[in-house]
Amino acid sequence: xxxxxxxxxxxxxxxxxxxxxxxxxxxxxxxxxxxxxxxxxxxxxxxxxxxxxxxxxxxxxxxxxxxxxxxxxxxxxxxxxxxxxxxxxxxxxxxxxxxxxxxxxxxxxxxxxxxxxxxxxxxxxxxxxxxxxxxxxxxxxxxxxxxxxxxxxxxxxxxxxxxxxxxxxxxxxxxxxxxxxxxxxxxxxxxxxxxxxxxxxxxxxxxxxxxxxxxxxxxxxxxxxxxxxxxxxxxxxxxxxxxxxxxxxxxxxxxxxxxxxxxxxxxxxxx
Numbered sequence: 001x002x003x004x005x006x007x008x009x010x011x012x013x014x015x016x017x018x019x020x021x022x023x024x025x026x027x028x029x030x031x032x033x034x035x036x037x038x039x040x041x042x043x044x045x046x047x048x049x050x051x052x053x054x055x056x057x058x059x060x061x062x063x064x065x066x067x068x069x070x071x072x073x074x075x076x077x078x079x080x081x082x083x084x085x086x087x088x089x090x091x092x093x094x095x096x097x098x099x100x101x102x103x104x105x106x107x108x109x110x111x112x113x114x115x116x117x118x119x120x121x122x123x124x125x126x127x128x129x130x131x132x133x134x135x136x137x138x139x140x141x142x143x144x145x146x147x148x149x150x151x152x153x154x155x156x157x158x159x160x161x162x163x164x165x166x167x168x169x170x171x172x173x174x175x176x177x178x179x180x181x182x183x184x185x186x187x188x189x190x191x192x193x194x195x196x197x198x199x200x201x202x203x204x205x206x207x208x209x210x211x212x213x214x215x216x217x218x219x220x221x222x223x224x225x226x227x228x229x230x231x232x233x234x235x236x237x238x239x240x241x242x243x244x245x246x247x248x249x250x251x252x253x254x255x256x257x258x259x260x261x262x263x264x265x266x267x268x269x270x271x
Contacts, residue, residue, distance in 0.1 A: 033123055033124045034057070034058065034065065034122060034124030035056070035057040035058070035124055036071075036115050036124050036126040037054060037057065038053065038115055038126060039053045039054070040128060040130075041130060042131065042138060043131050043133060043135075044130060044131070044136050045132070045134065046106060046107060046108055047106060048106065049100070049101065050101055050103070050106070051098050051099070051100050052073060052113065053099075054097050054115050054126075055095050055096065055097075056069060056071065056097065056124075064095055065117075066091040066094065066095060067091065068119055069089070069117050069118060069123075070089040070117065070118065071087065071097040071115060071116070072085070072086070072087045072117070073086040073087070073088070073114075074113070074115075075105065075111060075113055076112040076113075077109065078109045078111065083111075084101060084105055097117070107132065108132055108200065108201060110129055110131050110132075110201065111131070111132065113127060113130065114126075114127040115127070134198045134199075135198040139199045147191075150191070151188065151191065151192070154184055154188050154191070155188065157184055158181055161177050161180040161184060162177075162181050164177035164180075165178050165181065182224065186214065186218055186221075189210050189213040192210040193210035193213075193214050
């Protein structure tokens, strides 16, 4: 009974964790001073320049403030290191206090932005976190389901192709199914690599594994072409010699031994 309750608590905890999303902007609980309202991008692209902007309002009357204050921008990386600091005392585009950051400041991971604006008598602040990945987009449940469905579809064809390699007796059919399965292996590893690498934020070791598999399967294409051609030539000449021996009246067992000996002689430099 205790184990069932423990499992129920664990499952409930996992469910609650799955509902956790990125933190909303943190706003101090005050009713006077300056209200800071930033443009909010939850995801940015790795290495891409970005302009951070805020609008500032008087919290008492709601009027925009376009002069007479200085706004400060602070950027922290996922380790809490203070990575960048800027200030702006001139509103551009009539309302925006802007801070331009070079893309070299954004590598894959999570960040925290803090804004602070003040004059000689009052001020205000706000902070929010955002994430950086190679796509600059958040992975939605619909995209995740689409990817999973596509991968299942490809895996199903890969399994059928591998199954065909063992079930088909004719050597040409075996090669056809082998190359179909090889191409599906390339497609699956490439798709998994691009998807994982593009949306990953922290640990990307799995993307590296898919990348290695993709290159292994891709580089194997050329040598396997030569191996396939050599094997097809071997099988074809073996069958041709075997058929000639059968036509001459040899029984199948003797013809097979003679044809095999002939093929071995070719490979060993004998005739």
